Amino acid sequence: MNLYDVSIAPLVRNLQNLKHILQQGELYAxxxxxxxxxxxxSRLSIDMYPLTRQVQLVSDMSKGAGARLAGLEIPQYxxxxxxxxxxxxxIDKTIDFLSQIQPAQLxxxxxxxxxxxxxxxxxxxxxxxxxxKWAMPNVYFHITTAYNILRHIGVPLGKTDYLGQxx
Numbered sequence: 001m002n003l004y005d006v007s008i009a010p011l012v013r014n015l016q017n018l019k020h021i022l023q024q025g026e027l028y029a030x031x032x033x034x035x036x037x038x039x040x041x042s043r044l045s046i047d048m049y050p051l052t053r054q055v056q057l058v059s060d061m062s063k064g065a066g067a068r069l070a071g072l073e074i075p076q077y078x079x080x081x082x083x084x085x086x087x088x089x090x091i092d093k094t095i096d097f098l099s100q101i102q103p104a105q106l107x108x109x110x111x112x113x114x115x116x117x118x119x120x121x122x123x124x125x126x127x128x129x130x131x132x133k134w135a136m137p138n139v140y141f142h143i144t145t146a147y148n149i150l151r152h153i154g155v156p157l158g159k160t161d162y163l164g165q166x167x
Contacts, residue, residue: 003110005103006131007136012098012099014140015062016095016164017164018055018058019091020164023084025051025084025155036084040084040087042150042153044148052082055146056077056081056090058142059077059093063077063094066101067097068127070101071109071112109127110126113126114126144162
C-alpha cells in the first residue's frame with residue numbers, strides 16, 4: 001500500500017459521495033418547495049457551522065491534504081458559495097485538483113514534515129500522521145456533519161449514500 005492509495009483515492013471518493021448527498025438535499029428542497037437557502041444555511045446546533053461551511057471545510061481539508069503531501073501550492077477558493085450549483089462546482093474543482101496528483105508525487109511523503117499553524121499554534125506532523133490524525137478525521141467529521149444536517153431536516157438518506165456505491 002502506498003500513500004496515494006490511502007489519501008488521494010479516498011479523498012476523491014468522499015468528495016463524490018458528498019456531492020451525491022448534497023444532490024439529495026437539493027432534490028428534497030425541490031420536492032418540499034423549500035428555498036435552497038433554507039437547506040444550505042441549516043445547522044445541527046446554533047454554535048455549529050451551516051451546511052455550506054461544512055462542504056467548504058471538506059474541500060479545504062481535501063485539497064490541503066493533497067497539496068501538502070505532494071509538495072504543491074494549496075489552491076485558494078473564495079468561500080463564497082450560496083447555491084447547490086456553486087457547491088457542486090467547488091467539489092468538482094477540488095476533485096479535479098486531486099486527480100492531477102500522481103502517485104510518484106507522494107513517494108516519501110509519509111515521513112516529510114508537515115507544519116500547520118492553527119490559531120497561532122504550530123502543529124508538526126509527519127506526512128502519515130498528518131493524513132491519519134488530522135486531515136482524514138477532519139474530512140470525515142465535516143462530511144458526517146453535512147450528512148447529519150440533511151438527515152436532521154428530513155432528507156431521506158441512508159448509510160449507502162454516505163459510503164457510496166461499491167466501486
